[in-house]
Amino acid sequence: MRRSENTSMIHLVIYTEAFFFLCLIMSFIYMAYNAGFAPRELSRLDIRSAGVYTVVLIASSFTLHFAEMGYSRGKPAALKAWLIVTIVLGAVFLAGQGTEYGRLIGDNITMNGSVFGASFYTLTGFHGLHVVIGLIILLIVLILAFLGDSRSAIRTIAPYWHFVDVVWLFVFTVVYVLPQFSSI
Amino acid sequence: MGATIKIPEPASPFPGLGVETEQGLLQWICAVDHKLIGIMYLVMSLLFFVIGGALALLIRVQLAVPLNHFLPPETFNQFFTMHGTTMIFFVAMPAIFGFSVYFVPLMIGANEMAFPRLNAFGFWMTLFGGLLLYFSFLAGGAPDAGWFNYAPLNEKNYSFHKGIDYFSMGLLISGIGSVATSINIIVTVLHYRIPGMKLNQLPLFVWMVFVNSFLLLAAFPSLNAALALLLLDRELNAHFFNTAAGGSALLWQHLFWIFGHPEVYIVILPAFGMLSEVFQVFSRKPIFGYAFVAASSVAIALLAFGVWAHHMFAVGMGNVANSFFSAASMLIGIPTGVKIFNWLGTIHGGKIRFTTSMMFAIAFLIEFTIGGVTGIAFAIFPIDWQLTDTYYVVAHLHYVFIGGTISGLLAGLFYWFPKITGRLIDERAGKWFFWLFTIGFNFTFFVQHILGMIGLPRRVYTYPNLPWYGTLNFVSTAGAMLMGVSGLVLVYIIWRYGRSGKPAGTDPWNAYTLEWATRTSPPPLKNFEELPAARGYRAWWEMKQSGLDGGAAVSQKEIEP
Amino acid sequence: MSICFPLPQPFHIVLLQAVEDPASIQAERINHLFNHFNIVAALVLLLVIVLAAWFSIRYRRRHGDNSEGSPKSGNRTVEIMMIGVPTLVLAWFFYEAFTVGNAVMPSSNPTRPPDIVITGHQFWWEADYPGSHVVAANVVHLPVGKELLMELRSADVVHDWWVPQLGNKMDLVPGKKNYLWLTINKPGDYIGACSEFCGEQHAWMRIHVVAQSPEDFSRWLDSNAVDASPPKDDLARAGEMLFQTRSCANCHRVAGTPAAGVAGPDLTHVGSRPTLLTGMLSTNERNLADWIDHPQEIKHGAYMPEFLFAKDSVLALAHYLEQLK
Numbered sequence A: 001m002r003r004s005e006n007t008s009m010i011h012l013v014i015y016t017e018a019f020f021f022l023c024l025i026m027s028f029i030y031m032a033y034n035a036g037f038a039p040r041e042l043s044r045l046d047i048r049s050a051g052v053y054t055v056v057l058i059a060s061s062f063t064l065h066f067a068e069m070g071y072s073r074g075k076p077a078a079l080k081a082w083l084i085v086t087i088v089l090g091a092v093f094l095a096g097q098g099t100e101y102g103r104l105i106g107d108n109i110t111m112n113g114s115v116f117g118a119s120f121y122t123l124t125g126f127h128g129l130h131v132v133i134g135l136i137i138l139l140i141v142l143i144l145a146f147l148g149d150s151r152s153a154i155r156t157i158a159p160y161w162h163f164v165d166v167v168w169l170f171v172f173t174v175v176y177v178l179p180q181f182s183s184i
Numbered sequence B: 001m002g003a004t005i006k007i008p009e010p011a012s013p014f015p016g017l018g019v020e021t022e023q024g025l026l027q028w029i030c031a032v033d034h035k036l037i038g039i040m041y042l043v044m045s046l047l048f049f050v051i052g053g054a055l056a057l058l059i060r061v062q063l064a065v066p067l068n069h070f071l072p073p074e075t076f077n078q079f080f081t082m083h084g085t086t087m088i089f090f091v092a093m094p095a096i097f098g099f100s101v102y103f104v105p106l107m108i109g110a111n112e113m114a115f116p117r118l119n120a121f122g123f124w125m126t127l128f129g130g131l132l133l134y135f136s137f138l139a140g141g142a143p144d145a146g147w148f149n150y151a152p153l154n155e156k157n158y159s160f161h162k163g164i165d166y167f168s169m170g171l172l173i174s175g176i177g178s179v180a181t182s183i184n185i186i187v188t189v190l191h192y193r194i195p196g197m198k199l200n201q202l203p204l205f206v207w208m209v210f211v212n213s214f215l216l217l218a219a220f221p222s223l224n225a226a227l228a229l230l231l232l233d234r235e236l237n238a239h240f241f242n243t244a245a246g247g248s249a250l251l252w253q254h255l256f257w258i259f260g261h262p263e264v265y266i267v268i269l270p271a272f273g274m275l276s277e278v279f280q281v282f283s284r285k286p287i288f289g290y291a292f293v294a295a296s297s298v299a300i301a302l303l304a305f306g307v308w309a310h311h312m313f314a315v316g317m318g319n320v321a322n323s324f325f326s327a328a329s330m331l332i333g334i335p336t337g338v339k340i341f342n343w344l345g346t347i348h349g350g351k352i353r354f355t356t357s358m359m360f361a362i363a364f365l366i367e368f369t370i371g372g373v374t375g376i377a378f379a380i381f382p383i384d385w386q387l388t389d390t391y392y393v394v395a396h397l398h399y400v401f402i403g404g405t406i407s408g409l410l411a412g413l414f415y416w417f418p419k420i421t422g423r424l425i426d427e428r429a430g431k432w433f434f435w436l437f438t439i440g441f442n443f444t445f446f447v448q449h450i451l452g453m454i455g456l457p458r459r460v461y462t463y464p465n466l467p468w469y470g471t472l473n474f475v476s477t478a479g480a481m482l483m484g485v486s487g488l489v490l491v492y493i494i495w496r497y498g499r500s501g502k503p504a505g506t507d508p509w510n511a512y513t514l515e516w517a518t519r520t521s522p523p524p525l526k527n528f529e530e531l532p533a534a535r536g537y538r539a540w541w542e543m544k545q546s547g548l549d550g551g552a553a554v555s556q557k558e559i560e561p
Numbered sequence C: 001m002s003i004c005f006p007l008p009q010p011f012h013i014v015l016l017q018a019v020e021d022p023a024s025i026q027a028e029r030i031n032h033l034f035n036h037f038n039i040v041a042a043l044v045l046l047l048v049i050v051l052a053a054w055f056s057i058r059y060r061r062r063h064g065d066n067s068e069g070s071p072k073s074g075n076r077t078v079e080i081m082m083i084g085v086p087t088l089v090l091a092w093f094f095y096e097a098f099t100v101g102n103a104v105m106p107s108s109n110p111t112r113p114p115d116i117v118i119t120g121h122q123f124w125w126e127a128d129y130p131g132s133h134v135v136a137a138n139v140v141h142l143p144v145g146k147e148l149l150m151e152l153r154s155a156d157v158v159h160d161w162w163v164p165q166l167g168n169k170m171d172l173v174p175g176k177k178n179y180l181w182l183t184i185n186k187p188g189d190y191i192g193a194c195s196e197f198c199g200e201q202h203a204w205m206r207i208h209v210v211a212q213s214p215e216d217f218s219r220w221l222d223s224n225a226v227d228a229s230p231p232k233d234d235l236a237r238a239g240e241m242l243f244q245t246r247s248c249a250n251c252h253r254v255a256g257t258p259a260a261g262v263a264g265p266d267l268t269h270v271g272s273r274p275t276l277l278t279g280m281l282s283t284n285e286r287n288l289a290d291w292i293d294h295p296q297e298i299k300h301g302a303y304m305p306e307f308l309f310a311k312d313s314v315l316a317l318a319h320y321l322e323q324l325k
C-alpha cells in the first residue's frame, strides 16, 4: 500500500523531533560532565517510582497498538476502549511526573537553584510537554471516534505516540539509570 | 527573426493590490495558493533585504574612516547583529522558501503543495518572527551580541535589555515556520510528482531543495534547543550558559554551530539548484554529470554535520578535535568542487546566452570559488588561528553569501521573473544592475581579506589609524555605496518591469522544465489542466521535442541578450 | 620569507607588517603554511577564472544562431579528475595542518607552570607574572628568545588574545584555562586586539606587547615589582587622599597603599604605561583628568561609573596618578 501524505508528514515530524531530543539529551550529559551535578541532588531522584511510571508509559504504546488494530479490523468498540486505556495510562504517567516534580521542589531542587535542577526540569519538561500534546491529539481522535468519524487519524498519530515513549526510555536511562553507575 | 507573434497581456501576478476586486488585500492574507505564498515570501525577502542592506550601509559609513563618531558603539553593535540575523534568517531563508514553494510544485507537475494551509502557516510564522525581531528596536534595544550570540554575553547580566529575548523568540518562531515548510516540501516531492518522474530524475532545483529540506529538519532543532535553554536562562533564571553560576560557555557554541554550519549550506544548496537550471537553459545543453551534481549535494548535506567545531578552533579544544574537524571541513571542498567543475562542463560546448540571469551565474562561478578557497584556509586550523574573527572571515562569509547565495538567487530571480510576473525586464537595465552590483560587491569585500590579514578584528565599531586601515576601509565603504545604488536599481527593475514590462509569453527562454509548460504566465490558479506527459529532469523539453506541448512552442520568442 | 602575494609594492609593505612579518617561531610556522596555501588557492582560482572566461568567449551564442549546444552530458575521466586532484591537494594540506598545529600548540594541557597569566576583563587585560609581584594591565611586557607558556583566563565573557605578528589566537573562556606557547624572536612593540566580540567596547580592548631582551625585561620586572612611589607634592597627596577615600580604591589596586580593588586595572605604575584604556588615549595628566571626569563619554559602556567630582578634585587625582611611574 502506498503511504499516505499524512504518514510521511508524521515521520518527518518524528525525524526532526528526534534531533531536538538528541540535542537536549546531549546538553544534559554535557552539563553533567562539565558543570557537574551535586550528588546530594542526584540522590533525591526516585528511580523506583519513575521506573513504575516508565512501565506505564511503555504499556500505553501497546494499548495504542491494540486500538490501531481495532481500527484496521473495523471494530470501533475496540478502538474506543483501547484509546481510553491509552489516554488513562498517559495521564497516569503525567501525574507520576507531577508528583516527582512536587517532591523535588519540596527538596528545594528548582529550575533556578542549580545546574542540575535546570537540566532535569528542562529535559523531562520538554518530554512531558510532548506527552501532553500527544494526549490532546489522542483525545481529539477519541472524540472523533465517538462521533463516528472513520478517518485514519489514529494511523497518523500512532507513530508519534510511540516515538514519545521511546524518547522517554532514553531520558529515563540518562537521567535515572546512568547516574547509578557513574559518578557524574 | 520572423514575424513577431502577438502575445496577450499577462494577468497580474499581484492581484488585488488595487481596489478592482472585491476581496482586495484579504485575498493575500487568506491565501493558500502556493504561488501567492511564494510571492509573499519573495516580497518579504526583498523588504528585509532593503532594511538589512541599509543597516550594512550605516555600518560601512561608520567604518569609512578611523576613529569615526557616526554611530555610537551600542548602536553599531545592534546594527551588525541585526544585519547578520536579518540577512540570514529573513532575507536568504524566505527567498529560498519563496522560490521553493512557488516552483517545486510547478516543476514536478503538481497543482499545489501537499498541505496548502501548512504552507501559509510557514510563511506567516516566518514573517511574524521577523517582525518580532524588529519590534525589539521599540522595546528598549535590539539584540547586540552578534548573530551567533555567544554565551555568556547573551545572558541577562551582560545584556540586560530585552533585545536578546526578542531575538530568541523571533528565531524560534520563524524556525518553526521553516520546519513546517520543509516538511511540506518533502511530502510534496514524495507524493505529488507526475507519475513516472522518479526521484533520481528530478530537475536539479527540486532535487537540491528536497535534499536541503532534510538538512534543515536535522539542523534547526539544535538552534531551537539552544534558544529554548537561553530563554529559560533569561526568563526563569536557569543556569545553562551563566558561567558565573556554574553554566557553560561552550555548550552554547556547540549547540549553535551544530545548527549554524548546516545553516550556511541550507542557504547555498537551493541556490546551487537554481544555478543548475540556469546554466542548462542559457547554455542550451543538458547538465554535465547529472548524477555527480545530484550526489554531491547529498555528500555536502551529510558532511555538514561533521564540521561545526571549525568555528571553534580557537576555543582550546585540543589538536585531536581540531584535526578531526579540519579534515571534515576540507572534505566538503571536494563535492563542492565537483559542482563547480560540472557547471563549467555544462557551459563548455554550449551556445551561451548572456542574459542578466546567466551573467550572475557566470560571476557566481568565480566569486563563489574565492569564498570557497578562503573557507579552506580556515579549515587548515593553524591558519584559522591567525584569521578567525578578523575581517578575513567577514570577507569569506560575504563571498559565499553574496557571491554564492545572493548571486544564485538573483540568477534565479531573473530567470523566473517572466514566469512570476508574465513580463520581461529590459535586459539593458538588467545589465546595469549586474555590473553595479558585481563591481560594488568585489570592491567592498575583496579588500577585507587584506584588512583581516593585517590585523583588523571583526565587530569593531572603530579602529585606530594604523597603516592602510583607513584606506582599505574607505575603499570598502565606497564599494558598499555602489551596492546601495545597485539595490535601488534592483527595486526599480522589479517595480517597473513587473508592472509594465513587455509581455513574456509562457516560455520566453525556450526552457527545459515543467514550470514553463503552464498555459499562461503567471500560471493560472490551477497550474496544469492535464498531467504533463513526460518524466525526466528536462520534461518540458522532451514534450516539446515530441510535439506533446500542445502548440505552446509557437509562442516562443527569441530573446536577444 | 617567501613572497606569497603577487601584489604591487605598497601592498607588500602592508603585509610585511603583520601576518607577513612574523616575530615569533609560531607565527613563522603558520606564515609558511599560509604561503603554501595562498599559492595553491591562487592556482585553483586562476583555473576557474580561465575556464569560465575561455568558455564564455568561445561558446557564446552567435547572433541569429538558435540551435542547441552539444548534447554531451558527462565524461567519466573528467569526473574522476575533478574528484581526485582536489582530494590529493587537500590531503597534503591536512598533513601540513596537522604538523604545524602540533608544533605551534604542543599540548592543551601543559604540566609546567605558566610564565605569565593573562586574564581578560570587559574591556581590559590583566597580566600576572607568577613568582614576581607584578600585576600589569593592558601593556604586556615579554622577554625575547624564551619559550613562554601563557595561561589565558577570563573574568567575565569570552575574549580572544591575538597579536598577529606573534602568531596564533587563543580564546579566553570563562570557567576554562587555555594555554598558548610563544617564542618571540625579535624585540619590538607589537599591536594586537581582543578578537572575540565581548560587548560594547570590544573595539577598545586592544593589546600592546613590548618584547624585550631578557635583560631589559628583567629590569622592567624589577622596577614594576616595587610599590607605588609616594606622592611628591601637595596636589598629589590630595589626590591620593581622594583616591583612597572615594570609591576608586574599591576597584583599583595601588600596591603599597590600602587600595586593593580588582574590578579595574592595577594602577600601581599607570604613569609609566604609554597609553590608557588599551590605547585609546596617551598617558598624560590631561587625559587622566578627562577620563576621571567623564569616563562614560570617553569609553561608553566601560565598567567605570561616572563620578560627581569638583574640577580640582579631578585634577588632584590625575596629578597623583600621573606620578605613579
Ligand code: HEA
Pocket: B148, B264, B265, B267, B268, B310, B311, B329, B330, B332, B333, B334, B336, B337, B338, B340, B368, B369, B371, B372, B373, B374, B375, B376, B378, B379, B380, B384, B387, B388, B389, B393, B396, B397, B400, B401, B404, B405, C044, C048, C085, C086, C087, C089, C090
Ligand atoms: C553560504 C554559506 C557558506 C558556505 C558555502 C561556506 C563554505 C565553506 N566554509 Fe564557511 N562560513 C560561512 C558561510 C559559508 N561557508 C559563514 C557565514 C561563516 C562565518 C560565521 C560567523 O562567524 O559569523 C563561515 C565561517 C567559516 C569558518 C570559520 C571561520 C572562523 O570564524 O574562524 C570555516 C572554518 O573552517 C569555514 C569553512 C568553510 C569551508 C571549508 C567551506 C567549503 O564548503 C567551501 C568549498 C568550496 C570550495 C573549496 C571552492 C570550489 C572548489 C574547487 C574549485 C575545487 C578545488 C579546490 C581546492 C583543492 C581547495 N567557514
Ligand code: HEA
Pocket: B049, B050, B052, B053, B054, B056, B057, B059, B060, B080, B081, B083, B084, B085, B087, B088, B091, B092, B145, B146, B147, B148, B394, B397, B398, B401, B402, B405, B406, B444, B458, B459, B460, B461, B480, B483, B484, B485, B486, B487, B488, B491
Ligand atoms: C546573506 C547574507 C548577507 C548579505 C547579503 C550581506 C550584505 C552586506 N554586508 Fe554583511 N554580514 C552578514 C551577512 C550578509 N551581509 C553576516 C552574517 C554578518 C556577520 C554579523 C555578525 O558579525 O554578527 C555580516 C557582517 C557584515 C559586516 C561586518 C560587521 C562587523 O563585523 O563589524 C560588514 C561590514 O562591512 C557587512 C557589510 C555588508 C554590506 C556592505 C552588504 C551589502 O551587500 C548590502 C547591499 C544591499 C543593499 C545596500 C540593499 C539595497 C538597498 C536599497 C535598495 C535601499 C538603499 C538604502 C539606503 C541608501 C539607505 N556585513
Ligand code: CUA
Pocket: C120, C121, C122, C123, C158, C159, C160, C194, C195, C196, C197, C198, C199, C202, C203, C205
Ligand atoms: Cu574582549 Cu573582545
Ligand SMILES: [Cu+2]
Pocket: B260, B261, B264, B307, B308, B310, B311
Ligand atoms: Cu561553518
